[in-house]
Amino acid sequence: MPPCTLQQVWPAPLDVSPEQMALAALRHEIDVLDDQLLALFERRLAIAARVGKAKDAPSGPHLKLRPDREQSVLDRVVAQAAPDNREAVESLWRQIVGWGLARQGRVQVRVWSPVEPTRAFDGARLRFGDAADMKVARDPQAALAWAAEGHGVAVLAINAGDPWWIGLRREWGSLCVFDGFGGETPTALAVGRIDPAALPGGRRVLITAGGDAGDGSGLRRCGLDTHHGWSLSLTDAPVSLGGDEGCVGAIG
Structure with a gap:
């Protein structure tokens, strides 16, 4: 079997403290939420642009x-x-x-x-x-x-x-x-x-x-x-x- 060529990005599990693991997990959770917030915000902006053209928007x-x-x-x-x-x-x-x-x-x-x-x-x-x-x-x-x-x-x-x-x-x-x-x-x-x-x-x-x-x-x-x-x-x-x-x- 050829040797593995993948490079290890994170430190080995034994080198990571429980506190660091918990912090990394929290940061990952925030990143996921940020992605979701961005998607929802951009959807809201698109709908807001349509509202400006809707019949119930003030006109004249x-x-x-x-x-x-x-x-x-x-x-x-x-x-x-x-x-x-x-x-x-x-x-x-x-x-x-x-x-x-x-x-x-x-x-x-x-x-x-x-x-x-x-x-x-x-x-x-x-x-x-x-x-x-x-x-x-x-x-x-x-x-x-x-x-x-x-x-x-x-x-x-x-x-x-x-x-x-x-x-x-x-x-x-x-x-x-x-x-x-x-x-x-x-x-x-x-x-x-x-x-x-x-x-x-x-x-x-x-x-x-x-x-x-x-x-x-x-x-x-x-x-x-x-x-x-x-x-x-x-x-x-x-x-x-x-x-x-x-x-x-x-x-x-």
């Missing part, structure tokens, strides 16, 4: 963003995750959703935040993922005009010396607030040409005359900003977009 003047759908997907997967993993799962799924959206066209984001710009950018990056094309806006009015033309999303700071939000009741009626960043009390809002039917379920964003005194509607409100008799606030009441209540969007 609206951006291809479905905050309601994103909210339901995120809520579902986070609820299934172990409590210790929920923060990691939310961050991962934001990236997954963001790259899926990029297959329908990269989300363009303009950020205006003269105070703590890093905080606003971090919130926007977490929301839209690394796939989003994010740039600084020179002023809020330029960002609003850009968003109103349907180019993308404007993320604008509130309580930053410019009451840009009043314009959502006036010249920027085509724009909707659809998210907020900065914690339970937002310090920045995301606005864009969102299909009203696709707004997330959650607190409604109100712009009303009357400052902190309110407008007599009886809605319980959480104030965010005021300017010359105008008030920006949130309410848990299920008010409709537009109308006498001054609803201009929702925050999930």
